[in-house]
Amino acid sequence: IANYAHFKDIYVSPDGDSLDCDYYVLPYNLEKAKKQFKQVGPMLDCYDRFLGPYPFWEDGFCMVETPYLGMEHQSAIAYGNNYKRGYMGGMQADGQDWDYIIIHESGHEWFGNAVSAKDHGDMWIHEGFTTYMEALYAECMYGFQGAIDHLNQEKPLIRNIEPIIGPYEVAWDKFRSSDHYMKGTWILHTLRNAMGDDEKWFAILKGFYNTYKYQTIATSDFETYLNEKSGRDWSAVLKQYLRYKDLPQMEIELKAKRNDLEVRYRWVADIEGFDMPVQFGKKGSYVRAFPTEKWQKMELKNMSPDEFEFPIDLFLVSLEMND
Secondary structure (H helix, E strand, C coil), X not given: CCCCEEEEEEEECCCCCEEEEEEEECHHHHHHHHHHHHHHHHHHXXXXXXXXXXXXXXXXXXXXXXXXXXXXXCCCEEECCCCCCEECCECCCCCXXXXXXXXXXXXXXXXXXXXXXXCHHHCHHHHHHHHHHHHHHHHHHHHHHHHHHHHHHHHHXXXXXXXXXXXXXCCCCXXXXXXXXXXXXXXXXXXXXXXXXXXXXXXXHHHHHHHHCCEEECHHHHHHHHHHHHCCCCHHHHHHHHHCCCCCEEEEEEEEECCEEEEEEEEECCCCCCCCCEEEEECCCCEEECCCCCCEEEEECCCCHHHEECCCCXXXXXXXXXX
């Protein structure tokens, strides 16, 4: 409760529909808010592109200034980032200028409020997907490299000290890290690149959201949908990333053979049958590989060991490479 100043805006969607946007801020922050909240329109455009329209259209979109950082109250998002870039002025990639609370908490209207987890143990459905929406926003505004820059800024926060999925049926809230945020988004980014087909990946992401909109779901629903729509079984991949604390290890051995390069590679993982596809090779012309737990080899023409690269910007893995 406060003596708020109120101002309105109208967002017009790509389809031409109008959405009322109401903002309640402290009077002395009114001009700051009018400038800062201009980020809302491009954000709504971006999320519409990747997932679909703002899901609570009849309620309108609203942000309310609060003395705490923020919260995703449906149709009345709490805002307390002090009109700063990033997270209270920090934790943002160089060259980017956007407000974490506007972009993240608004993203929860899609994942968290419209699609909700049945159980607190699956809280990554709220936080991992919404944190991934931050990367998609960065991609909308700054291109694919902008998304990579944002993801790499978050990557050092991943701790791998516990599984992302907590115990079920106990109202679990004892997470010891933010991995259900940062590792969650990197899992989705990794799946995108392992799939190697952006058109298919984003169709699956949008289809998954729209299939389960206004419902409560479990991780198993995402797994089933992903497997069905991709035409590939990702169960072992998801189990390793979500139900074990350690990352899968990509082991690579390089051997120069005259002008060519022999690459031996395999996965080492907790879960039997881990078989996630990857890309590697010369930057700008990566080749796809389909490692399993058994050693395989590939010969790359006209390449030296110094030119070989495994793109850690695209995959969340533990990498052991010897030449």
